Amino acid sequence: MTDPRARHQAFEKVWGNLPGFGTLAAVNHTSIGLRFMVTGMLFFLVGGLLAMLVRTQLALPEQEIIGPEAYNQFFTMHGTVMMFLFAIPVLEGLALYMIPKMIGARDLVFPRISSLGYYCYLFGGLIILSSLFLGIAPDSGWFMYTPLSSAEYAPGPGSDFWLLGITFVEISAMAAGIELTVSILRSRAPGMTLTRMPIFCWYILAMALMIIFGFPPLILGSILLELERAAGWPFFEVAGGGDPLLWQHLFWLFGHPEVYILFLPAAGIVSTLIPVFARRPLVGYRWIVLSILLIGFISFGLWVHHMFTVGIPQLAQAFFSVASMLVAVPTAIQVFAWLATLWTGRVAFSLPMLWIFGFLIIFVCGGLTGVMLALVPFNWQVHDTHFVVAHLHYVLVGGMFFPLMAGLYYWLPHISGRMPSERLGYWGFWLTFIGFNATFLLMHLTGLLGMPRRVYTYEAGLGWDWLNLLSSVGGFIMSAGIALILMDLLLHFRFGKPASRNPWNADTLEWATNTPPSAYNFGSIPDIDSRHPLWDDPGLPDSIAAGDHHIPEIDHGRRELLGTDAIGARVREVMHIPTNSWWPLCAALGLALVCISLLVRVYPLALFGLVIAGIFLFRWSWENGAHPKAAPLGVNERTDPPLHSRTTDGPGRWGMIVTLMADATLYLSLLFGWFYLWTVSPDWRLPEETRLSTSGLMATGVLLTLTVFRYRRLTERLRAGQDSGLWPASVQTSVLALLHLGSLIWVIASAGLEPGALAHDAVLSVMLYYLLFHSLVATLASLLQSARIKLGYVSAHLPYEAIVLKPFWIYTLAIFWISYTAFLLLPLAWGGSP
Amino acid sequence: MIRRLWQPTHPVHTTLGLLLWALWFVVLYGGLSIVCAVAPPAAASGALTGLNGGLLLLTATVLALLAIMTWRCWRAGKAQAPGSSERFMARLGAGAHGVSALATLWIGLPVVVLPPCV
Numbered sequence: 005m006t007d008p009r010a011r012h013q014a015f016e017k018v019w020g021n022l023p024g025f026g027t028l029a030a031v032n033h034t035s036i037g038l039r040f041m042v043t044g045m046l047f048f049l050v051g052g053l054l055a056m057l058v059r060t061q062l063a064l065p066e067q068e069i070i071g072p073e074a075y076n077q078f079f080t081m082h083g084t085v086m087m088f089l090f091a092i093p094v095l096e097g098l099a100l101y102m103i104p105k106m107i108g109a110r111d112l113v114f115p116r117i118s119s120l121g122y123y124c125y126l127f128g129g130l131i132i133l134s135s136l137f138l139g140i141a142p143d144s145g146w147f148m149y150t151p152l153s154s155a156e157y158a159p160g161p162g163s164d165f166w167l168l169g170i171t172f173v174e175i176s177a178m179a180a181g182i183e184l185t186v187s188i189l190r191s192r193a194p195g196m197t198l199t200r201m202p203i204f205c206w207y208i209l210a211m212a213l214m215i216i217f218g219f220p221p222l223i224l225g226s227i228l229l230e231l232e233r234a235a236g237w238p239f240f241e242v243a244g245g246g247d248p249l250l251w252q253h254l255f256w257l258f259g260h261p262e263v264y265i266l267f268l269p270a271a272g273i274v275s276t277l278i279p280v281f282a283r284r285p286l287v288g289y290r291w292i293v294l295s296i297l298l299i300g301f302i303s304f305g306l307w308v309h310h311m312f313t314v315g316i317p318q319l320a321q322a323f324f325s326v327a328s329m330l331v332a333v334p335t336a337i338q339v340f341a342w343l344a345t346l347w348t349g350r351v352a353f354s355l356p357m358l359w360i361f362g363f364l365i366i367f368v369c370g371g372l373t374g375v376m377l378a379l380v381p382f383n384w385q386v387h388d389t390h391f392v393v394a395h396l397h398y399v400l401v402g403g404m405f406f407p408l409m410a411g412l413y414y415w416l417p418h419i420s421g422r423m424p425s426e427r428l429g430y431w432g433f434w435l436t437f438i439g440f441n442a443t444f445l446l447m448h449l450t451g452l453l454g455m456p457r458r459v460y461t462y463e464a465g466l467g468w469d470w471l472n473l474l475s476s477v478g479g480f481i482m483s484a485g486i487a488l489i490l491m492d493l494l495l496h497f498r499f500g501k502p503a504s505r506n507p508w509n510a511d512t513l514e515w516a517t518n519t520p521p522s523a524y525n526f527g528s529i530p531d532i533d534s535r536h537p538l539w540d541d542p543g544l545p546d547s548i549a550a551g552d553h554h555i556p557e558i559d560h561g562r563r564e565l566l567g568t569d570a571i572g573a574r575v576r577e578v579m580h581i582p583t584n585s586w587w588p589l590c591a592a593l594g595l596a597l598v599c600i601s602l603l604v605r606v607y608p609l610a611l612f613g614l615v616i617a618g619i620f621l622f623r624w625s626w627e628n629g630a631h632p633k634a635a636p637l638g639v640n641e642r643t644d645p646p647l648h649s650r651t652t653d654g655p656g657r658w659g660m661i662v663t664l665m666a667d668a669t670l671y672l673s674l675l676f677g678w679f680y681l682w683t684v685s686p687d688w689r690l691p692e693e694t695r696l697s698t699s700g701l702m703a704t705g706v707l708l709t710l711t712v713f714r715y716r717r718l719t720e721r722l723r724a725g726q727d728s729g730l731w732p733a734s735v736q737t738s739v740l741a742l743l744h745l746g747s748l749i750w751v752i753a754s755a756g757l758e759p760g761a762l763a764h765d766a767v768l769s770v771m772l773y774y775l776l777f778h779s780l781v782a783t784l785a786s787l788l789q790s791a792r793i794k795l796g797y798v799s800a801h802l803p804y805e806a807i808v809l810k811p812f813w814i815y816t817l818a819i820f821w822i823s824y825t826a827f828l829l830l831p832l833a834w835g836g837s838p
Numbered sequence: 839m840i841r842r843l844w845q846p847t848h849p850v851h852t853t854l855g856l857l858l859w860a861l862w863f864v865v866l867y868g869g870l871s872i873v874c875a876v877a878p879p880a881a882a883s884g885a886l887t888g889l890n891g892g893l894l895l896l897t898a899t900v901l902a903l904l905a906i907m908t909w910r911c912w913r914a915g916k917a918q919a920p921g922s923s924e925r926f927m928a929r930l931g932a933g934a935h936g937v938s939a940l941a942t943l944w945i946g947l948p949v950v951v952l953p954p955c956v
Contacts, residue, residue, distance in 0.1 A: 198849060199926040290926060294933040301856040302941065305863050317955050320870055322948035323863070330941055571849055572923070683875040 011527055011551060014558045019110070019524035022584050029584040031115035032523050033100050036122050038419065040097025040176075043126055044090050049490075050133065051085035054078045056483055059443070063476035065464035075460035076143035077162070081136050083146030087262070088170055089129045091404055095269040096121075096180040098411065099208045101419075103184060105514035106202045108193025108532060109565050110524045112183050113655040115581055116588050116624060121179030123592030128172030131599055135165040142166035145458060147255050148229070150240040150248040155233045164603055167230040172599045174219055178666055181215030184208055186658045189570040193513070194554065196532040196573045202512045203286060206293050207272030210300040211265050216662060217304070218261035220670035225254030228677070228770070234605065237759045237766035239677070245763035247685040249314060250677055256307035257673070264303040266400065268296065270407035271338060274360055277414055278342050280510045281357045282349025285536065288341035295334035302331045312383045321380050328378030335371055339364070354508070355429040359410035362437050366402030370395060373448065388458075391451025394444045401440060409433075409489065416493075417507050421519045422500030428492035435485030442478025446471045505545065511536035516545040528553035529566050532573075562635060567648055567655065577648040579655055580635045587624035591617050622788060628656075629805050630797045637801060649804045652723055656808040664815045671819055674774065675826060678767050682831075690764055690831070698828055700751040705820055707744035708779065712817045714740055715786070719810045722803035730799070734790040741783040748779055771823050778816040785809050846907075846914035847924035851931030855904055855938035862900040862942060866893055874955035881956050889954045897946035904939035908932050 021030040030036065057078050061070040070078065100118055104111055112118055135141040142162040144153035153163045188209045192201065228239040229251060238244025240251050279286040286292065308316060308324040342364070351357065373395040377383050386392060416424050450471040455462060462468055506515040515538055517525050530553040534540050547553065555564055555578060567577040594617030601610035627633045629649040641647065648654030681688055714737045718730070752772050759766040789806060792798050798805050843850050870893065873879075879887035915928030 197923050199923045290930060290933075294930055294937070297852055297856060297930075297934055298937055301853075301860055304860065305945075308867075317870070317874055319948055319952040319954050319956075320867055322952055323867055323945050326945045326948065327863070327941070330944060333937075679872075683872055 008527075008549060011556075011558070012522065012549075015524045015527060016522065018558055018561055018583070019522075019563060021523065026584065028589055029119075029586045031119045031582060031585055031588070033104050033112045033115065033118060034521055034523065034525075036115075036118040037097045037099075037101025039122050040093050040100060040125065043122075043129070044094035044097060047085050047089035047129055047133075048094070051082050051090055052483060052486065054082040054085065056479060058082060059476040059479040061460060062462075062472050064473065065462050065466075065469050067461055070460065072460045073143065074139075076458075077136065077139075077141040079458055080142050080145055080162075080166075081132075084132065084142065084166060084170070086400075087146060088173055089125075089132070091266050091400070092177055092262075093125050093129075093173075094408065095211070095266065095404070096177065098273075098408075099184055099211070099269060100180060102415070102514060103187060103205060103208055104191070105517055105521065105525055106205055106512050107188060107191065107196060108513050108526060108529055109187065109191045110526060110529075111563065111565060111581055112187045113191055113565065113579060113581065114183050114186070114659055115563075116585050117179045117183050117659075119585070119588035120592055121176035121183075123589055124179070124595060125173050125176035127592055127596040128169050128176075128599065131172065131596070131603070132165055132169035135162060135169075140165070147259060148251070149255075150229065150251040153229065154240060154248075155236075161603060164230065164233060167226045167233070168599050168602050171223055171226045171230075172595065174223055175595070177215050177219055181212045181219070181666070182659055182662045184212035185216065185662050186655050188212070190567055190655050190658055191565050191579065192568050192573045193529050193532045194566065194568055194573055194575050196568075198571055198573075200532060200535050200573075202535070203275045203289060203292060204269075204272040204512070206296050207268045207275070210296045211268045211272075214261050214265045214268070214300055214303070216666045217669050218258050218265060220258075220666055221254045221673040222258035224670050224673045224677070225251055225258075228254075230602070231766070231770070234602070235760065237769070238761075238763050239681075239766055241763075242685070242687050244761065244766075245681065245685055245688045246766075247681055249311075249684070250680055252311050252314065253307070253680065254673060254677070256310045257304075260307045260310065261303045263399065264299050266404045268299065270363075270404045270411075273407040273411035273414075274342060274363060275338070276512065277356055277360060277410055278345050279349070280414075280508050281352045281354060281360075282345050283352065283509070284345065284349040285511075286341065287344040287348065288337075289535070291337050292341050295337040298334035299331065302327060302334070306331060309378060309383070312380055313387050318380075325378050325380050329375055332371055332375055339368065355424070355426055355433070356410040356414040356508075358430070358433050359406050359413065362433065363402055363406035363410065366398055366406060366437075366440065369445075370398030370400075370402045374399060386451055388456055389451035390447045390455045390457055393457050394447035394451060397440075397444045397447075401444075409436075412493075414508065415514075416496065417503030418514060418517075418519050418521065420497055420500065421503055422496050423503050423507065424496045424500060425492050428488055428495070432485050432489035432492060435488060436482050437485075439478045439480070439482025439485055443475045443482060444478075446475050446478070450475065506538060511539040513537055516548055518549075524563075527551050528556040530554070567645070575645050577645045577651050577654060578642065579648045582627065582634070585624065585627070587620055587627075591620040591624065594618075594620055622784065625785075625788070626792075629792075630802050637796075649802060652803050652807050654804055654808075656804065657811070660808050660811050664811055667815065668819075671774065671822075674767070674771060675822075678771070678827065681763055681767065685763065688764070689762060691758070691762060695757055695765075696755045696768065696828065697751055698832075700747070700754070701824060701828065704744055704747040704751055705824060707740060707747060708817055708820055711737060711740040711744055712813045715810065715813050719803075719806050722798075722800065722806055725800045727800040731790065731793045734786070734793050738783070738786045738790050741779070741786050745776075745779050745783050748776055752776060768827060771827050775816075775820055775823060778812075778819065782809075782813050782816050785812070846911040846931055847918065847928045849927050851907070851911055852927065852934050855907055855931070855935035858900060858904060859938040859941055862896065863945070865896065866946070869893065869896075870954055878955040879953075881953060884953050885949070885951055887954055890949050893949045893954075894946070897942060897949060901939055901942050901946070904935050904942060908935040908939060911935055 021027045021032060021035055057070060061067055061075055140161050142165055144158055144163060148166055151157055188205050231237045232239050238246045240246045240248045275286060275292060305327045306324060309328045312321055377395060413424055413429060450468055453467050455468045503519055527549045528551045530544060530548055537544055554566055562580045563583055565579040565581060566575055567579045568574060569576050594613050597613030598610050601613055630636050635647050635649055718733045718737060757765040757769050759769040789798060789809060842848060873889050879889055911928050911932035915925050915932060918925035918928060
């Protein structure tokens with residue numbers, strides 16, 4: 005097939021979305037990425053409106069326009085919406101849209117997971133937002149400190165909306181984290197080694213891994229706090245043996261890396277744009293990669309600097325103070341590399357560059373006040389004042405919003421095929437820049453003069469009047485700027501000049517696609533031998549479209565990607581990925597039912613929703629591998645490279661391992677909670693007698709060990725190409741797994757724990773249910789494997805699925821014995837009772 | 839497999855030093871917190887306590903390990919061809935180990951001057 009039009013139509017038929025309402029079943033990364041970004045921008049407008057209401061109330065002293073109850077809801081929802089429903093999802097959306105195009109792939113490796121993530125985000129966001137319109141929104145601040153957010157001081161459903169809604173939304177972040185990590189590592193174009201990878205991909209890889217390790221502490225914290233509110237399990241209540249500071253630790257273990265999860269992709273935009281507009285390669289590529297790695301790690305060592313006033317020993321504060329100053333070093337490396345690139349280049353002053361300059365000024369100021377706040381005595385002085393509010397807006401708006409706008413203007417021609425208006429764009433920038441600084445530069449002074457944050461009004465004559473008035477005026481100027489940008493954005497779809505191909509003369513592969521891009525991105529996948537493929541070969545887009553490179557064929561009717569190895573990008577397999585699917589939407593609807601049922605506390609309905617969601621998810625997993633809807637075994641199959649489901653190391657195994665890394669972080673957070681309460685909680689108490697049967701648990705552990713060894717043997721035989729006796733072996737594994745599951749349920753049911761009375765029993769119960777969940781999922785998956793072996797979907801030719809499941813079984817075994825040691829044996833050795 | 843991972847040109851070395859730093863940081867803060875909760879030294883002893891000594895010893899050990907790893911990666915990088923992927927990774931590994939060592943030194947310094955549990 006050499007006719008370009010016929011090739012395009014054939015590819016579109018395989019890769020395109022379904023028409024009409026069928027578009028809801030879309031899994032394509034371009035569609036999902038755009039949906040994330042558009043939804044995020046709509047939430048941004050809601051968050052912005054709330055900010056304007058807050059500024060209206062604070063414009064003059066002693067105003068009563070908004071009462072304290074509504075004000076508390078508004079500032080809480082402003083922070084929540086901006087952080088969880090705008091900043092993270094928009095950047096995830098950008099990454100989902102951009103990464104496959106930059107690495108020369110046709111899609112992400114787990115497209116249905118992207119779709120599930122989007123629907124969880126959309127439904128979770130709408131659930132949270134509905135609380136605002138019902139007048140019962142959360143009102144304890146966006147970091148929900150206990151006991152203010154606990155049942156005693158926040159008896160309404162506001163905190164529940166936050167805890168359940170945010171946890172629901174976070175499924176999307178986890179999905180994106182897993183999806184992006186595996187896609188970047190395993191589906192880059194041949195020859196695109198790690199050292200030739202576009203710098204943006206390094207940033208997104210770090211962001212994705214930070215999500216994997218950063219979000220689980222908050223997910224655990226939210227589950228624990230919701231359990232305390234709904235069921236009275238006293239994790240954060242001193243009288244029951246808990247400790248409210250545990251929440252602060254869990255929240256900020258997430259919360260501080262979160263700032264860098266937002267900053268890294270934004271800095272990635274800056275590092276991508278500056279070389280294009282300076283018309284030269286980025287100075288210090290290796291230094292920037294080093295600084296990305298440093299930020300990825302050091303940002304996890306700063307969380308206690310949010311807690312300097314809670315009474316932690318000075319030496320511990322010194323550790324975090326120094327670490328907080330240290331994180332400025334990798335950031336400074338990047339700033340100097342950007343300046344050196346601009347200094348040595350021939351800079352073209354276009355609209356995106358204006359936003360980059362705005363970013364540099366504002367973010368550097370925010371970074372400097374960050375170093376000030378890292379100093380403990382200064383931190384104590386301005387704690388909980390408007391100085392902190394000003395600092396965080398300089399960092400987040402400067403470090404995330406300005407680069408995002410630069411990226412928006414830069415990639416707009418890619419998305420729409422049209423150019424934005426320069427004039428409207430300039431006005432939009434300057435109004436935003438001036439308005440932002442008028443609002444927040446002055447707010448530093450308001451804070452230094454002692455105005456606390458989160459007060460709904462203040463007395464006249466304290467020296468804060470004119471500062472607040474000017475901040476409010478600045479806020480409205482900024483809003484006018486954003487309105488102009490929005491107008492520019494909307495008008496350009498109708499009136500924008502058609503963009504030429506690669507209008508900025510960029511070097512990265514996303515500009516080798518059509519603009520707007522086709523559903524399949526690339527008609528063939530090129531070999532890459534430099535960091536600047538389009539500068540080296542401007543004719544590459546044409547040869548890609550003509551099918552001159554890898555996997556140009558489409559007559560097989562499958563969506564195919566090239567799988568390459570993580571370091572050297574050598575071709576290893578052809579990945580066949582799923583087409584449009586309704587299962588993600590169905591599963592997300594099931595989970596939304598769970599979320600709403602828990603909110604209204606109709607628990608049988610929540611259980612029903614959970615079962616429904618589980619059924620949909622397992623049904624989704626059924627359409628994989630050699631299933632007729634995926635890639636059934638053919639007579640003359642390609643073997644060089646083979647299809648991934650015929651191998652033992654495809655993307656699913658990588659996805660499983662990355663998922664387990666997140667899972668392990670959640671488990672470690674639980675272990676941290678256990679040891680924290682044990683050593684620090686002021687009223688930690690042990691039950692009078694041992695309730696949990698250690699011998700019973702030992703017996704169920706032995707059954708689990710036998711199951712895992714049996715399963716491991718099965719996979720080893722598959723790896724060796726032997727499938728005789730596979731089905732009986734699989735049935736034996738499943739029977740052992742069922743015996744283990746049954747005995748675990750018996751141990752838990754007969755333990756007689758009192759989680760409502762003691763934090764000790766509450767943590768122990770969470771641990772037991774965590775083990776039960778893993779054993780249940782592993783057992784169900786093994787039963788499904790048995791059925792698939794019987795149907796011929798798993799065999800010596802198709803070993804893949806069984807090997808994907810193996811790490812999950814091993815993880816289940818590992819957490820069982822670690823829990824047995826840490827939660828049972830250790831307290832016994834210490835002289836207590838489990 | 840292990841032998842391949844141990845080569846200083848392997849990409850794993852770009853994060854190994856930082857992982858060691860992170861582990862040290864957790865032990866430093868966690869160890870301090872547990873000892874202060876279970877058996878805090880007398881405040882009058884200032885920084886001259888067994889706890890400070892233990893933390894200092896730990897810091898010095900980690901610092902020495904990171905310094906050795908930095909030198910090893912740097913030396914391996916010099917032996918690779920300029921522009922090669924192996925040289926890139928070895929240099930990156932040297933940088934990551936080196937900065938981890940500096941971070942360990944800097945964050946560990948307060949152990950010398952501050953009392954542990956006040």
